[in-house]
Amino acid sequence: MEKELIELSHISKSFDGELILDDLNLTIHENEFVTLLGPSGCGKTTTLRLIGGFETPDTGRIIFDGTDITALAPNERKLNTVFQKYALFSHMSIAENIAFGLKISKKSKEYIHDKIKYALKLVNLDGFEKRSVDSLSGGQQQRIAIARAIVNEPKVLLLDEPLGALDLKMRQDMQYELIRLKNELGITFIYVTHDQEEALTMSDTIVVMNQGYVQQIGTPEDIYNEPVNAFVADFIGESNIIDGIMVRDKLVRVLNTDLECVDTGFGSNRPVDVVIRPEDLIITDPDDGFYRGIITSVIFKGVHYEIEVEANGYEWLIHTTEYHEQGKPVGLRVIPFNIQIMNKPESSDEKVVETDA
Numbered sequence: 001m002e003k004e005l006i007e008l009s010h011i012s013k014s015f016d017g018e019l020i021l022d023d024l025n026l027t028i029h030e031n032e033f034v035t036l037l038g039p040s041g042c043g044k045t046t047t048l049r050l051i052g053g054f055e056t057p058d059t060g061r062i063i064f065d066g067t068d069i070t071a072l073a074p075n076e077r078k079l080n081t082v083f084q085k086y087a088l089f090s091h092m093s094i095a096e097n098i099a100f101g102l103k104i105s106k107k108s109k110e111y112i113h114d115k116i117k118y119a120l121k122l123v124n125l126d127g128f129e130k131r132s133v134d135s136l137s138g139g140q141q142q143r144i145a146i147a148r149a150i151v152n153e154p155k156v157l158l159l160d161e162p163l164g165a166l167d168l169k170m171r172q173d174m175q176y177e178l179i180r181l182k183n184e185l186g187i188t189f190i191y192v193t194h195d196q197e198e199a200l201t202m203s204d205t206i207v208v209m210n211q212g213y214v215q216q217i218g219t220p221e222d223i224y225n226e227p228v229n230a231f232v233a234d235f236i237g238e239s240n241i242i243d244g245i246m247v248r249d250k251l252v253r254v255l256n257t258d259l260e261c262v263d264t265g266f267g268s269n270r271p272v273d274v275v276i277r278p279e280d281l282i283i284t285d286p287d288d289g290f291y292r293g294i295i296t297s298v299i300f301k302g303v304h305y306e307i308e309v310e311a312n313g314y315e316w317l318i319h320t321t322e323y324h325e326q327g328k329p330v331g332l333r334v335i336p337f338n339i340q341i342m343n344k345p346e347s348s349d350e351k352v353v354e355t356d357a
């Protein structure tokens with residue numbers, strides 16, 4: 001891991017008496033692509049605005065490169081922000097838009113000219129200097145917004161759902177563009193999205209948030225394969241999340257059936273959440289499964305079939321590349337390693353886990 005660059009330490013923030021962020025702690029490293037991921041209203045934009053200096057925390061400190069910047073104005077921080085609703089100036093040309101910040105900081109004409117050329121090249125829009133903002137597609141406008149941020153040579157780029165307005169294909173293209181940009185520029189990206197697939201594709205580190213609390217911090221692989229609780233599991237990809245009873249170590253009862261698992265340390269006869277990913281369920285002959293059921297729906301998704309099986313009073317979701325016919329009686333199996341056991345949160349908005357990042 002590279003050097004620590006930004007540290008949020010015990011940050012709390014309320015609006016109108018309502019607690020929005022509660023004791024947020026987060027360390028961000030140089031050259032890291034960090035994504036804040038979570039449902040609408042969980043405090044992602046607020047966190048980004050605090051880092052950018054557009055809001056002041058009620059408690060806690062923000063350290064940047066060893067210096068306390070909690071009280072610094074946005075323009076005194078070595079950060080640049082591309083907001084959720086990016087605003088280009090429609091009465092200005094593309095070149096004027098990109099040059100805006102540089103002119104304010106009184107750079108020479110030559111410097112500005114070179115910078116514009118360089119930034120347009122980086123976002124794959126060579127030669128667009130004289131075009132008007134209105135003549136560009138949504139994706140092109142988005143890239144100009146990013147070019148405008150890049151020319152100021154920030155150490156950190158803050159991006160708040162920058163691809164939110166784009167269609168799926170263009171989003172995917174832009175995701176690769178952003179990863180390339182990050183690698184070429186060697187700067188830190190703090191990226192906000194509520195799209196889990198986008199987060200998994202782009203990030204070095206994902207911070208999963210819910211209701212102002214950090215639920216889990218980890219690599220995309222960690223978060224996907226080892227979610228710490230049912231919220232994270234549910235938010236990152238679809239899952240079968242079922243009430244279970246941990247009978248004893250390595251044995252869990254799910255829908256009246258005892259299943260071998262690999263987890264230990266949950267106690268005896270304790271209620272737990274049991275998570276099984278759709279791709280980990282195996283469809284067998286009816287007599288060979290742990291559960292016996294009927295296929296109620298089959299949808300072709302391109303790479304796999306999404307199949308629903310009604311068994312033991314539960315609607316199981318299965319992803320498989322093999323075709324099965326609707327109405328067919330089947331069995332369901334899962335290997336012990338693919339059964340994940342999680343403690344139940346004590347209340348729905350409780351701080352469920354300690355993070356170790």
Ligand SMILES: Nc1ncnc2c1ncn2[C@@H]1O[C@H](COP(=O)(O)OP(=O)(O)OP(=O)(O)O)[C@@H](O)[C@H]1O
Pocket residue numbers: 015016020038039040041042043044045046047194
């Ligand atoms: N300036 C403000 N005044 C009052 N309430 C605010 C303000 N800014 C944010 N909030 C509230 O704080 C909560 C978190 O807002 P925030 O914008 O950080 O969410 P978000 O995670 O970015 O959501 P989204 O995905 O919808 O953009 C919301 O309930 C919002 O209404």
Ligand SMILES: [Mg+2]
Pocket residue numbers: 044045046084160
């Ligand atoms: Mg937001």
